[in-house]
Amino acid sequence: MNHTLTELKNSLAEISDLKAAAAVLSWDQMALMPPGAAAARARQLATMERLAHEKATAPELGRLLDELQPLLEGLSPDSPDVALIRVAARDFERAAKIPPKFTAEFSEHTSRTYEAWAKARAQKDFQIVRPLLEKTLDYSRQLANFYPGYQHIADPLIDELDEGLTVAVIRPLFAQLREELTRLVGAITARPAPDDSCLKQHFPEADQWRFGLNVAERLGYDFNRGRQDKSPHPFTTSFSIDDVRITTRIKENRLSEALFSTIHETGHALYEQGIDPRWEATPLASGTAMGVHESQSRLWENLVGRSRHFWQYFYPKLQEVFPQQLGQVDFEVFYHALNKVERSLIRTDADEVTYNLHVMIRFDLELAMLEGKLAVADLREAWNERYRTDLGVTPPDDGLGVLQDMHWYSGTIGGYFQSYTLGNIMSAQFYEAALAHHPQIPTEIAAGRFETLHGWLKTNIYQYGRQLSGTTIVQRATGKPITIEPYVRYLKNKYRELYP
């Protein structure tokens, strides 16, 4: 049995190494690669992914997992070996259920759709990509149907990234949250908008870069096991627990861009760097559910990085770096500028309060499409209608409307957007739990100290990697299932003070 377990670990390490190689190729492609290398790199990446998939669905791996099932019975469900076998078996079963032919066809369809989307967006014309998106909906349904026995057709898609969560759990949470948020946004936007022009001066790139690195380091990002580069779209990637990298994007005329993208990605990176080293080279060496991952980027970005306490420590330092731009700007003006709330069209530029309204529009629309209640042909109208009702704004064209996010046009319809709002909800639930154990955290943050918070998150979330599912982690760390109450409480308290 020990020998079989060793064989399993070797096999998983090989898959992990192939995926790490693909991740390095992909990181390089997005951050450093010379443009002429695009075709060769696409081929190399496809080869790595194909080899990883072959190994991940190899009958030998299935045989090893079957042989190891009896082992599970004799062990505690909390034993590391049980977790390893459970997660490996889940990955194997999910992967093995999808016919290779489907993967190849869908992958080819996705590439074509992505290209059509880029063209459609440039021309601001949804009709260009509509027929392909109709096929995407078919593929998404087919994919869900490889996992029969679901309650809602989106459930298998959601389960891929947010194990254990279903439409039945998420829909009521989002309905409550939508109600609370529309009320809050209404109250806020009835007040005078703060002036955020102090953030829109010229901030030289090199100074922004250095300040961001200092912030990341102080939050606890270990640069001995990571680095930051620049890329058009910021992201975090992990090649091993000891090599977790982030990227950022600097705009010289917009201070918040690099600053908050660095803090956001630092949140993801702290999670990946905090996983117990015992999980190195196993499928457990990554954050658990996508929503939990997003909760960490948002916790550090918003609950910490946009808080009064955080800037009590960092604002004087920022003023030292940019004396001409910020030397004369009052703390309150700066703090209000950072937390300006406005009704807007673009999700990725949205503030903390309106952001989830954008996400929930996508979530509801994709459920309606999967259920067959909304035709792709009517998507554009449905989108614009929801923006009118939920956000009080109307997209003047498809580029600022239904074509703005790449998600549906580069993957499935369904399975992804829920993570963003689940992440925000959980960020406050985790933070409140940390504060209940360590009420001194805000005071520490105001002194530039993040160890207590970081330590609590590491102990209760990070260390486990995928050893525990997202829902188990929430329950154990906070004593409750996912609930919107802490998040609504957090937003109300913060924004009532900001917009009295």
Add this chain to the structure above:
Amino acid sequence: MNHTLTELKNSLAEISDLKAAAAVLSWDQMALMPPGAAAARARQLATMERLAHEKATAPELGRLLDELQPLLEGLSPDSPDVALIRVAARDFERAAKIPPKFTAEFSEHTSRTYEAWAKARAQKDFQIVRPLLEKTLDYSRQLANFYPGYQHIADPLIDELDEGLTVAVIRPLFAQLREELTRLVGAITARPAPDDSCLKQHFPEADQWRFGLNVAERLGYDFNRGRQDKSPHPFTTSFSIDDVRITTRIKENRLSEALFSTIHETGHALYEQGIDPRWEATPLASGTAMGVHESQSRLWENLVGRSRHFWQYFYPKLQEVFPQQLGQVDFEVFYHALNKVERSLIRTDADEVTYNLHVMIRFDLELAMLEGKLAVADLREAWNERYRTDLGVTPPDDGLGVLQDMHWYSGTIGGYFQSYTLGNIMSAQFYEAALAHHPQIPTEIAAGRFETLHGWLKTNIYQYGRQLSGTTIVQRATGKPITIEPYVRYLKNKYRELYP
């Protein structure tokens, strides 16, 4: 048959992609990787190399190659398919002859020896690594004996990197060259040494970096298909014909360091970037013999980069970048400083004239060891003796003597050092042939134009990749087999003018 050829190409592309992934992992490790990632990266690299080796020695590949043999008979020996099958078969046969057990053992031995060497060098004590080096000699002999039928035991080792060359060819070339060089060095060092203090001022890193990039670009390095990074030891690496990267090392108190390492690596990179795109994702998509590769780095570094014509164009530009340091330094003083010849102990720091004496000492000593005429126990004495007779200097300790190069301590004894001097010899032979066709090349270089030279090299050498062997390329491009005459002529003409 066409189907079999397609299968072969797919199989070779897969191997090529795995090797490219390993090359990216390795480049990242040396240039960018955070230090904490070392252990994980070593494991990932080992996995990529193991998978590539498995595919490269797979019985299916041998079967495909066997099936394709009849195809060769009907085709011209210059046909691309013939070249592809010939090179693929050579690689397969060479790889398949080595038992996996030997590779694993030798690789483990090499790691241990390298560590012991690092320790021995720090302590300047050859005895620390001597017992391991004795085993390396055994392994090197065993490796040669996997390819029976050789004339000299070093021949199979040399053939790995410099296909078609043998001790019988190289030894007389080196003997003549050694005689010429010792005479030339004697004549030069009898003259007063030039003052090279102008190169040893403070040259800020950022300015050196920019100047080096400009030089590389002007020489013809395509940054759309490449990039430069920094690393402790400069190197060139190719992930595809469209992604060939170089690294450099900057010393602020030594101008020649980054400048000539950039030009040297640019020479290697021009070669790799110049390969016919038809060879992408095949084993032919790399420079042919190691000696030919080195001929290109040395041609650009020395025959071009240390020439009077080159600096007629670039010196005024360099003076503009460093007005304080070089504004008052006369062209002749600068040019003489760049070409200072001196008897010294360290190969990698040696000037163009003495350099090959260092290399040939290694070559002769490794042949003597392989032949059983020199015991490893006596290597240190033999080394010091040869430095006395050939270079007129005596290493004060082993660190500056027998322990200075990592080669024997990180691979085989034999098979590598010949390339360096063969490269120098061929660099002049190629350059003379290019000048015979295009006598205007020096005048163009003095005007900062390198297209004619670059074009001739691309047409006669680069485009072929491994389609032609090194010896064939030399014969076709220059009309002769390898000969030292052009190289000796070049050195004498240049240094008689410098040291009249």
